[in-house]
Amino acid sequence: MSSLIAPGPAFLPQRLFAPHTDNVARLFPEPSDRFHPALEYMIDLKPDQGNFLADVLAGLADRPRSLSPKYFYDRVGSALFDAICDCDEYYVTRTEMALLQDISADIAALTGAHANVIEYGAGSGWKIRLLLQALDQPAEYAALDISRDHLEHAVGALAQDFPAIRIGCICADFTRFHHLPDDVAQGKGRTLGFMPGSTIGNLDPEQAVHFLGNVKEQMGPGGALLIGADLKKDHAILQAAYNDKAGHTAAFNLNLLKRMEQELGAKLDQGGFAHHAFYNEQAGRVEMHLIAEGTQTIEIEGNRFTFQDGETLHTENSHKFTIAEFQDLARKAGFLPEKVWTDAKKLFSIHFLSVPQDG
Ligand code: AVJ
Numbered sequence: 001m002s003s004l005i006a007p008g009p010a011f012l013p014q015r016l017f018a019p020h021t022d023n024v025a026r027l028f029p030e031p032s033d034r035f036h037p038a039l040e041y042m043i044d045l046k047p048d049q050g051n052f053l054a055d056v057l058a059g060l061a062d063r064p065r066s067l068s069p070k071y072f073y074d075r076v077g078s079a080l081f082d083a084i085c086d087c088d089e090y091y092v093t094r095t096e097m098a099l100l101q102d103i104s105a106d107i108a109a110l111t112g113a114h115a116n117v118i119e120y121g122a123g124s125g126w127k128i129r130l131l132l133q134a135l136d137q138p139a140e141y142a143a144l145d146i147s148r149d150h151l152e153h154a155v156g157a158l159a160q161d162f163p164a165i166r167i168g169c170i171c172a173d174f175t176r177f178h179h180l181p182d183d184v185a186q187g188k189g190r191t192l193g194f195m196p197g198s199t200i201g202n203l204d205p206e207q208a209v210h211f212l213g214n215v216k217e218q219m220g221p222g223g224a225l226l227i228g229a230d231l232k233k234d235h236a237i238l239q240a241a242y243n244d245k246a247g248h249t250a251a252f253n254l255n256l257l258k259r260m261e262q263e264l265g266a267k268l269d270q271g272g273f274a275h276h277a278f279y280n281e282q283a284g285r286v287e288m289h290l291i292a293e294g295t296q297t298i299e300i301e302g303n304r305f306t307f308q309d310g311e312t313l314h315t316e317n318s319h320k321f322t323i324a325e326f327q328d329l330a331r332k333a334g335f336l337p338e339k340v341w342t343d344a345k346k347l348f349s350i351h352f353l354s355v356p357q358d359g
Contacts, residue, residue, distance in 0.1 A: 036156030041168035043181050047146050048173060053264050053300075060298060060305040060313070069202055069288075069316040070146070071256060078150075080252040082124065087248055089240040095348040096196055096228050100127060103341045103350065104134030107226060110339060110352055114189030116140040118218065120174045120199070125154050127196045131226070132162055139187020140166040146173050175203075175211060180218045191223040198230035198348070201285070201319040205329060208319075212333030216355050224354040225335065231342065231349050232320045235279045242277035242286050242318070250275035253288050253315055260300065267299040276312060284325075288316040323349055334359055 035042035050070060059067040073081065085093040100107075113136040119128055122143040132138055141162070143155045151169040159167040170177075170184065185191045193215050200208050215225055242249055253275045260266035276291040292307035299305075307313075321329075326349065327337040335353035342349045 035169070036152050036159065038156055038159035038163075039152075039168055040159075040166050041183055042148075042151070043168070043170045043172075043183065044148060045170065045172040045177070047171060047176070049146065052259070056260060056264060056266075057300060057303060060300075060303075064314055065305075065307075065312065066314040067256060071259065072252060072316070073147075074255070074259060076258070077252060077255045080248055080255060083246075083248040084244065084252060087244045087246055089244040090249075091237065091241060091347050092198060092230055095343050095345075096198075096350065097126060097130070099341060099343045099348060099350055100130050100196070102343075104130065106339070106341070107131070107352065108134050108136050111135055111192050111224065111226075112189055113137050114139040114187045116185035116187045116189065116191045117142070118180070118185065118191065118193050119143045120193060120195040120215070121145055121197070122151055122154050122169075123197060125158055128194065129158065129161070131194060132165065138165055139189055140168075140185060142168050142170055142184050144170040144172055144174055144177065146171070175207070178214055178217070191219045193219050193223070193225035193227070195225065196228040196350075198228050198318070200227065201230055201321075202317060203319070204317070205319070208329055209332045212330060212335060212353075216334045216359070219355050221355055221357050221359055224338070224352060227351050227353065229321045229326045229349050229351060230318070231346055232284060232322050233347060235281075237347070238279045238286055238320070239277075242288065243275075249277065249288075253277070253290060256313075256315060257290065260298070264300050267297075269296060272296040273307075273313075279320075283317075284320055286316075286318040286320065287314060288318075289314050321349070326351060 050068065052071060055068060059065055084090050115135055115138050117131065117138055117140065122145040132141060143151055145151050148171040151171055155167060155169050168184065170181065200211065203211060219225060254273065257268060257270055257273060261268065272293055273290045273296060274293055276289040277286060280287050289312035291312045292309060294309050296307040297304055323340055330337050330351065330353045336356055337351060338354045339352040340349055
């Protein structure tokens with residue numbers, strides 16, 4: 001049986017702290033509301049996709065200049081990210097996958113049977129497949145992602161391969177997602193959040209605590225969160241991982257300039273900017289910037305932005321944690337750090353955080 005939930009009028013402004021469910025109405029399916037037949041539900045909360053033009057104009061006018069990393073992931077950028085994950089220097093994906101495999105029996109034992117798994121940000125599908133195979137008769141899997149297209153493709157295919165699990169999608173921005181819709185997490189086991197990849201590293205520590213606090217409410221008493229966090233390590237390893245020799249990370253970063261040209265009609269010199277990534281020790285994060293080589297201008301719809309030689313546009317933070325630092329963030333959000341695993345080289349950590357029964 002499928003349930004279909006469509007949003008209210010599209011012109012409703014998104015309110016930051018209002019429960020999304022306010023905007024949700026059950027409507028008779030319209031053609032545009034169809035979704036992959038193997039999926040149990042597609043709850044489309046019509047997330048604010050961001051306004052590339054407004055954000056670029058504001059980010060270029062700001063000091064320091066910055067742009068949200070969410071704009072990396074257009075079709076080209078997502079393919080470049082896959083290439084990054086495949087390259088030798090970017091240890092993150094490979095290490096986490098191997099670790100997940102090693103600890104899968106532990107995770108299954110901690111989680112228990114008939115779990116409801118909620119994934120924050122749907123990736124390429126490899127990690128969730130591994131988790132669903134490892135767990136004891138998982139009841140349900142809901143993937144939450146800002147891209148409905150990506151959900152349809154990735155999760156639709158997954159649902160065909162796991163017919164015994166109730167599988168659905170929530171199209172939403174996880175940084176602005178507050179309550180699990182009623183139709184989600186109906187299995188009798190624990191609710192287990194899943195956020196691999198150290199995606200949380202893109203957030204500042206305060207934002208991370210805020211996000212984890214929301215997740216804790218969504219998992220509810222007795223729930224848990226399985227989350228990947230990249231570890232602090234030898235700077236040379238980080239330097240190499242964000243400056244791969246094949247240039248995939250550089251292309252990923254520079255793709256933002258292509259998007260500005262193609263989508264906003266920006267006038268700029270692509271060759272006048274370079275990829276610049278380094279470990280900021282004090283902030284405990286890898287930063288990516290686009291750095292001007294010589295004086296550069298970017299012109300968009302009559303607005304002219306001048307970069308002096310060496311001036312940058314800050315495009316991403318990727319925070320790195322010690323185990324204690326990450327557990328501290330989790331505690332601040334109300335989680336109980338129950339278990340943590342790392343690979344033998346201590347490159348990456350996976351945390352099992354639980355919500356107290358009375359919490
Ligand atoms: C997907 C945010 C975890 O920070 O390592 C990879 C993105 N940026 N190379 C990361 C990224 C440059 C990645 N995250």
